Amino acid sequence: MRMTKVVRTVADLLYPFCMIFGLYVVAHGHLTPGGGFQGGAVIATATALLIAAHRYDDVSARVKSARMKVFESVGLLGFLILGFSAIILGQPAFRNWMLSRGSLFNDSVAFGVNPGALTTGGLMPLMNLAVGLEVLGALTIITLYMLSGTKEDPS
Amino acid sequence: MMLVLFHLLILAGLIITAASVVYFRDLLAAAISLAAFSLLLALEFYLLQAPDVAIAEAGIGAGLTTAIYIIAIRGTKRKEDPDE
Numbered sequence: 001m002r003m004t005k006v007v008r009t010v011a012d013l014l015y016p017f018c019m020i021f022g023l024y025v026v027a028h029g030h031l032t033p034g035g036g037f038q039g040g041a042v043i044a045t046a047t048a049l050l051i052a053a054h055r056y057d058d059v060s061a062r063v064k065s066a067r068m069k070v071f072e073s074v075g076l077l078g079f080l081i082l083g084f085s086a087i088i089l090g091q092p093a094f095r096n097w098m099l100s101r102g103s104l105f106n107d108s109v110a111f112g113v114n115p116g117a118l119t120t121g122g123l124m125p126l127m128n129l130a131v132g133l134e135v136l137g138a139l140t141i142i143t144l145y146m147l148s149g150t151k152e153d154p155s
Numbered sequence: 156m157m158l159v160l161f162h163l164l165i166l167a168g169l170i171i172t173a174a175s176v177v178y179f180r181d182l183l184a185a186a187i188s189l190a191a192f193s194l195l196l197a198l199e200f201y202l203l204q205a206p207d208v209a210i211a212e213a214g215i216g217a218g219l220t221t222a223i224y225i226i227a228i229r230g231t232k233r234k235e236d237p238d239e
Contacts, residue, residue: 025210034210038211038214041214041219042210042214044214044218045219048222049218051226139219143222143223146226146227147226150227150230
């Protein structure tokens with residue numbers, strides 16, 4: 001059963017907006033509700049929209065299984081490396097050592113009620129990014145394999 | 156008072172959508188009804204001051220599982236045969 005042209009066009013139109021919202025949730029994980037897992041799930045929903053609307057031959061060129069595997073591995077490795085990098089520096093595991101160094105994401109938080117700044121949080125934004133990549137890759141691979149194992153009528 | 160009314164409306168909608176999942180013979184209609192159930196559940200989570208869980212529920216429940224169900228339905232016939 002092939003989806004109609006309306007479904008395919010709407011999926012193509014909605015795809016970038018879903019993806020931007022997911023990236024927003026990942027990037028603002030340390031400021032607003034949500035974070036790596038939720039943002040990655042939203043991005044994976046965007047790709048699942050494409051996968052559900054198109055046939056496997058059409059979508060496998062746009063959503064590549066090998067690339068998603070790379071995302072998953074890089075996200076998982078990145079999270080572990082970031083988590084255990086504190087041990088290499090002689091501190092407890094998962095300690096937010098970046099907060100005390102003059103580097104990326106190191107601004108101090110303003111006092112009182114404020115919307116928050118993106119450049120705060122130390123290691124947490126990087127960890128959110130790693131978890132987002134991992135969840136995006138894993139959930140997309142699940143839906144992609146689901147589609148590749150489904151027999152479809154040629155009509 | 157207004158919040159209680161919202162809660163009651165959403166809970167009634169949850170029961171209606173959950174019952175209609177079982178009621179519908181059309182598989183696609185049942186899958187969409189399950190998506191509506193997840194969306195209402197996400198709204199309820201948001202009203203209960205858990206926006207974090209609401210985003211996860213809306214992403215996983217309403218988005219991904221519906222996509223997986225629709226992909227599975229594409230491999231089947233649309234309607235259940237009453238004779239079998």
